[in-house]
Amino acid sequence: MTELPPPDAQSRAHSAAMVDAIRAAIDLAGGAISFAEYMQLALYAPGLGYYVSGRRKFGSGGDFVTAPEVSTIYARCVARQAADVLNQTGGDVLEFGAGTGVFATAILAELDALDCLPGRYRILEVSPDLKQTQRRTIKQELPHLLSRVEWLDSWPQSFSGFIFANEVLDAMPVERFRHAAGGTQQAFVTWDQELMMDYRAAGVDLTSAIDRVRQSTPEPWDEGFESEINLLLRPWLAECARCAEHAGILLVDYGYPRASYYHPMRVQGTLRCHYQHRAHDDALFLPGLQDITAHVDFTAVAEAGAAVGLAHEGFVTQQQLLINCGLEEVGSNLLEQADERARIRLSQEIRQLTLPGAMGEAFHAIGLSKHLDSPMRGFSSLDRSRFL
Numbered sequence: 007m008t009e010l011p012p013p014d015a016q017s018r019a020h021s022a023a024m025v026d027a028i029r030a031a032i033d034l035a036g037g038a039i040s041f042a043e044y045m046q047l048a049l050y051a052p053g054l055g056y057y058v059s060g061r062r063k064f065g066s067g068g069d070f071v072t073a074p075e076v077s078t079i080y081a082r083c084v085a086r087q088a089a090d091v092l093n094q095t096g097g098d099v100l101e102f103g104a105g106t107g108v109f110a111t112a113i114l115a116e117l118d119a120l121d122c123l124p125g126r127y128r129i130l131e132v133s134p135d136l137k138q139t140q141r142r143t144i145k146q147e148l149p150h151l152l153s154r155v156e157w158l159d160s161w162p163q164s165f166s167g168f169i170f171a172n173e174v175l176d177a178m179p180v181e182r183f184r185h186a187a188g189g190t191q192q193a194f195v196t197w198d199q200e201l202m203m204d205y206r207a208a209g210v211d212l213t214s215a216i217d218r219v220r221q222s223t224p225e226p227w228d229e230g231f232e233s234e235i236n237l238l239l240r241p242w243l244a245e246c247a248r249c250a251e252h253a254g255i256l257l258v259d260y261g262y263p264r265a266s267y268y269h270p271m272r273v274q275g276t277l278r279c280h281y282q283h284r285a286h287d288d289a290l291f292l293p294g295l296q297d298i299t300a301h302v303d304f305t306a307v308a309e310a311g312a313a314v315g316l317a318h319e320g321f322v323t324q325q326q327l328l329i330n331c332g333l334e335e336v337g338s339n340l341l342e343q344a345d346e347r348a349r350i351r352l353s354q355e356i357r358q359l360t361l362p363g364a365m366g367e368a369f370h371a372i373g374l375s376k377h378l379d380s381p382m383r384g385f386s387s388l389d390r391s392r393f394l
Contacts (some may be wrong), residue, residue, distance in 0.1 A: 010291070011282055017295055024054045024294030029197050038194040038204060041289075042237070045179040048293040050132060056294055057177065058133045072173050073258070073324065073365055074109035077355035079340065081112030083331040084256065087384045088113060088168040089122040091254035094379050097167030098126040100158075103174045107140030110155065111147045118151065124167055127151075130158045161245045169246065169255040175307070176259050176299040178242070180234040182277065183208060183216055185227040190216050201290045212237075222305075223268045233268060233275035234300045240310040247314040247376065254382050255316065255374040258324060261302030262370075263393045268303075276301035304372055305394045311374045319373030320385020321394055325366035327384045328359060 013021065028047050032039050039047075049055045073080045088099060099117075104110050110127060117123050131137050137157050145152050182193035184205050192208035195201055208216070215235055220227065246255060261267065267276065279286050281296040289298050308318055322330065337356055341349050360366040370390075373382045 010284055010286065013292060013295055018292075020054070020059065021292045021294045024048065024051065025201065027051055027054055028195070028201065028293060032195065032197050038196045038206070041182040041193040041195060041203075042179040044195040044293075045289070045298055048289075048298060049177065049179070051294075054294050056297055057136075059135065059294065072105060073359060073369065074105065074112070074172060076358050076365070077352070078108070078112040078115075079333070079336055079352070079355060080328070080359055081109045082116045082336045083328045083333050084109075084170065084384075085113045085116035085120065086332045086336075087254070087256060087382060088124075088170070089117060089120050090380070090383055091168040091378070092117075092122050092124055095166045095168075095252040095254070097124065097252070098128055098165065099124045099167055100128045100130065100162070100165055100169045102130050102169075102171040103177070104129045104131055104140050105136065105172075107143035109172065110140060111144050114144070114148055114151050114154070118148075123151070123154065125154075127155045128158055128162065128165075129155065130161070161249050163249060164251055165249045166252045169250070169253055170258075171256075172258045174259070175236070175239070175242075175257060175302045176261070177297075178236050178238045180236045180277075180300045181212055182234050182275070183212065183232065185220075185229060185231040187229050189213065195290070201293070203290065219264065219268060219303075219306075222264060224265055225270050227268070227270055228273070231270065231273050233272070234277055236300065236303065236306065239306055240313060243307070243310045243316065243374075244314045246374075247311075247316050250316075250376045252377045253375065254319070254378055255376075256371060256382070256384060257307065257374070258327070258369060258371045259302045260369050261304050263321075263390075264303050264305035265393075267301065267305075302370075304370060307372050308391075308394045316374040316376055317378070318391065319375050319378075319382045320389040321370065321372045321391045322385055322387075322389060323367045324369035324371060325360040325362070326388045327371040330384050330386050333360070 031047060049057050052058060101110060114127055144155055184191040190208040190213045191205040192212055194204045194206055196204045277287060277289060277300050279289055279296045279298050304321060340352055344352055358364045371384060373385050
């Protein structure tokens with residue numbers, strides 16, 4: 007990992023404290039914790055985990071850039087989908103993991119312009135630091151709408167309206183596994199002078215879950231094939247289904263249908279880490295200072311949604327989602343009002359959001375719903391559900 011920039015003294019001390027917390031969990035568990043437990047701690051341990059510490063994560067000074075951070079065009083398009091749902095259901099908007107608050111600010115502004123403001127804009131955010139950042143962003147840009155915004159610490163008891171999550175599913179802890187001749191092996195994290203990965207025989211529940219995946223993929227895996235599985239998807243969507251009375255749900259993330267996700271050629275899986283805009287695959291590197299993610303198995307999302315009673319609305323690329331949600335109209339209106347420099351910037355932003363070599367096809371959107379009367383417009387054209 008010598009090509010990665012070294013952390014400063016304060017950051018190194020933060021990571022050392024994170025390692026101490028992980029070592030304590032390993033000792034308490036008798037010498038090993040599952041990779042999912044490690045990932046949970048590295049990302050979400052109170053005060054130390056990557057997502058809940060005060061370190062900068064988004065934008066040029068952070069570790070990665072999300073679509074809402076690229077341009078307000080993204081939120082302006084999604085606002086048209088939200089407006090459709092709100093016109094059917096009334097109620098609120100619920101956003102998971104609102105980052106710096108730029109998406110919330112842009113979509114609220116656009117919903118205001120569309121005369122379709124929600125009763126409340128609810129944000130479920132696990133990071134105290136990001137909650138403060140989101141509040142500052144909204145207060146600075148939309149002070150007259152700040153009173154409509156509510157921060158939640160847990161799922162609402164009941165909800166009607168539009169539910170949105172961008173790059174949330176990829177940040178859920180996953181189990182790492184290996185396909186071996188003697189049976190499925192599960193990744194554990196241990197300590198021997200440093201954090202180490204150790205593969206051991208998987209338990210019955212994990213083996214059964216992986217067997218179900220393996221039986222539904224068209225090609226067999228060779229010995230040594232490694233990948234991940236997200237066992238939290240179904241419980242998460244079950245909570246979504248429990249609280250939703252009338253809702254349209256839009257989930258956007260990078261990932262694949264199952265046949266591609268678990269293709270035998272993808273022998274190392276999809277686990278990736280992001281540190282100061284460098285991507286690598288060492289999940290044990292400087293815990294607490296780097297993002298750890300896995301791509302999304304969108305087939306698993308569709309299956310989990312159906313299992314908990316959510317209707318399937320569709321599956322499209324991010325490019326097609328934005329087109330279906332009015333990208334041409336939104337882009338044309340902004341370009342007409344812009345000067346030459348702004349037009350160049352807007353054109354670059356649209357390309358980054360939509361081109362296949364950028365975010366356009368690397369990211370996908372899946373729609374789910376509960377008691378919606380009309381289909382969601384984001385999936386009205388070029389639906390790829392047949393690939394799930």
